Amino acid sequence: MTPRLSNLSVGIDLVQISAIAESVDRFGDRFLDRVFTPGEIEYAKASPAQFASRLSARFAAKEAVRKALRLDGVAWRDIEVVRHDDGACGIALHGTARHLARTDGSGLAVSLCHENDQAAAVVIATRDA
Amino acid sequence: MSDNHERIRAILREHGRLSQDPSALGDNADLYQAGMTSHASVNVMLALEGEFDVEFPDHMLKRNVFESVNAIGSAIGELTQGR
Numbered sequence: 001m002t003p004r005l006s007n008l009s010v011g012i013d014l015v016q017i018s019a020i021a022e023s024v025d026r027f028g029d030r031f032l033d034r035v036f037t038p039g040e041i042e043y044a045k046a047s048p049a050q051f052a053s054r055l056s057a058r059f060a061a062k063e064a065v066r067k068a069l070r071l072d073g074v075a076w077r078d079i080e081v082v083r084h085d086d087g088a089c090g091i092a093l094h095g096t097a098r099h100l101a102r103t104d105g106s107g108l109a110v111s112l113c114h115e116n117d118q119a120a121a122v123v124i125a126t127r128d129a
Numbered sequence: 130m131s132d133n134h135e136r137i138r139a140i141l142r143e144h145g146r147l148s149q150d151p152s153a154l155g156d157n158a159d160l161y162q163a164g165m166t167s168h169a170s171v172n173v174m175l176a177l178e179g180e181f182d183v184e185f186p187d188h189m190l191k192r193n194v195f196e197s198v199n200a201i202g203s204a205i206g207e208l209t210q211g212r
Binding site: 013015016019020023026027030031034035059063066072073074075076078095096 | 146167168169171172175178187188189190191192193
């Protein structure tokens with residue numbers, strides 16, 4: 001069934017990759033552990049050349065989710081970018097984010113991209129009428 | 130409190146990525162309107178934790194907690210109460 005437009009919301013965010021790399025250099029694990037889940041950090045570290053760009057795209061996705069769902073007062077780690085078996089990305093919500101959004105993230109679609117010094121994410125949320 | 134505000138402004142100057150010097154902003158000026166991104170607000174939060182030896186709990190990670198020098202000052206006051 002096609003969702004009604006009134007049941008859709010969208011969030012978008014753009015992040016400067018070098019600024020994320022600077023945060024990692026400056027704050028180290030405090031920054032990583034505060035913002036990203038162990039799974040996200042592991043995925044980013046799996047490709048040292050893409051470490052900062054992968055983190056940046058995930059940061060953008062978290063902010064895009066906050067915008068789409070109008071979430072405030074939730075931990076960054078409670079919004080997680082996960083990868084499905086086919087390589088596509090999805091969103092998993094935990095803790096307060098899951099409680100406030102009343103979803104585990106299955107109603108969210110995310111698209112990530114990065115090029116040069118920019119990373120971006122778009123999130124579309126569907127909710128029941 | 131004014132000493133705290135100066136320490137907060139110093140952190141904003143270094144981490145806030147604002148479009149103007151924080152000394153030119155009023156205590157209630159909107160920092161997001163002044164150019165602070167959500168990523169910059171995380172850097173500001175981590176720097177505040179180091180400067181004031183506090184930790185922001187998850188429920189305080191709200192946009193309005195970091196929206197002005199006064200709002201940040203109130204949050205620091207709450208986190209350091211009783212010291």
